[in-house]
Amino acid sequence: MxxxxxxxxxxxxxxxxxxxxxxxxxxxxxxxxxxxxxxxxxxxxxxxxxxxxxxxxxxxxxxxxxxxxxxxxxxxxxxxxQPQPGTNEHGIYLQWLWFAEATFSRPLGEIVNHNREFADNPLKPVIDEMKTRARLCAQALDAALAEKSWIIGETFSAADIMLGLSLRSYQRLMNEDFPGNVAPYWTRLTARPAxxxxxxxxxxxxx
Ligand SMILES: N[C@@H](CCC(=O)N[C@@H](CS)C(=O)NCC(=O)O)C(=O)O
CATH class of the missing domain: 3.40.30.10 (Glutaredoxin)
Incomplete structure (x- = not known):
């Protein structure tokens, strides 16, 4: 197992x-x-x-x-x-799957690391800069989700799972609302029985 x-x-x-x-x-x-x-x-x-x-x-x-x-x-x-490998849809799927970890979760993880390593004296400008990067990622998602239920269209995929964890961290660390289309996307993700x-x-x- x-x-x-x-x-x-x-x-x-x-x-x-x-x-x-x-x-x-x-x-x-x-x-x-x-x-x-x-x-x-x-x-x-x-x-x-x-x-x-x-x-x-x-x-x-x-x-x-x-x-x-x-x-x-x-x-x-x-x-x-996941879409069939080698199709255009699979390319888009891979883009969001990698974006979730390599680009979106990265600044969020660094906020956690910074707060832990410099617990006595966290540097606000460093945290703010990481937040700006994370916010930009959420805005990119907002634009990509216009008139779509899931990140590659009307079909839920594993890219939504990768992004869902990034959004879970975002919610915990950013203390601000998700932008426009991301808020209902988050509701759809978290309503899934799985x-x-x-x-x-x-x-x-x-x-
Ligand atoms: N790219 C790695 C990142 C792993 C990662 O940063 N994990 C966090 C917890 S979600 C961690 O162990 N942080 C502790 C640290 O970096 O010291 C992955 O996707 O598995």
Whole structure:
């Protein structure tokens, strides 16, 4: 069974949500998020830079949430939640999938890191600059979602899952409303039964 090494509200949520959408069995392995544990040889042997998440499937173990998502889709998705590779639609899908992690989640993650590393004296201009970058990403989504239910059109895809986690972080860190089309998009994302099952799963005590 897939094992997702995860801490609540972090990027492993993408894989939990994806498994819930696909009906793929998985197990959450809770991770101690303390910097001390993440710097330990035990955790570094799973993730060499000490981040979460990590995922294993049998004897294969990987880090990077986007890679996990694509692996699960390709192995267990049976063509669901992504357009046919090689089509124009797939290109657009890949664009948003990578945008979610490489461009949108990045400044949000740096706000968290800065606040942790400089807890005694966080630099407001640094935080403000990261917020400006994140806001620009939300505005890009706003424009892209005009007259569309999901990011690639009328079909929900795994790119929406990648973006959904970025928006979850945005809501927690930015303290401001989502722009125009993003607000109803967020409502649609969080109304999905699989999203709600994933929220319940990540807070359920490990059995
Ligand atoms: N690109 C990586 C980013 C992983 C990442 O930054 N994870 C955060 C939690 S969501 C983390 O471990 N932060 C702790 C740190 O960077 O020190 C991925 O998508 O898996």
């Amino acid at each position: 897939l094992k997702i090494y995860h801490a609540p509200r972090t990027r492993g949520f993408r894989i939990v949500w994806l498994c819930e959408e696909l009906g793929t069995p998985y197990q959450i392995v809770p991770v101690d998020m303390s910097p001390k544990y993440r710097a330990s040889p035990e955790w570094r042997s799973l993730n060499p830079v000490g981040k979460v998440p990590v995922m294993s499937d049998g004897d294969m173990t990987i880090f990077e949430s986007g890679a996990m998502l694509q692996y699960v889709l390709d192995k267990y998705g049976e063509g669901r939640l 999203y709600q099952r994933a929220i319940a799963a990540e807070t359920r005590p490990a059995s």
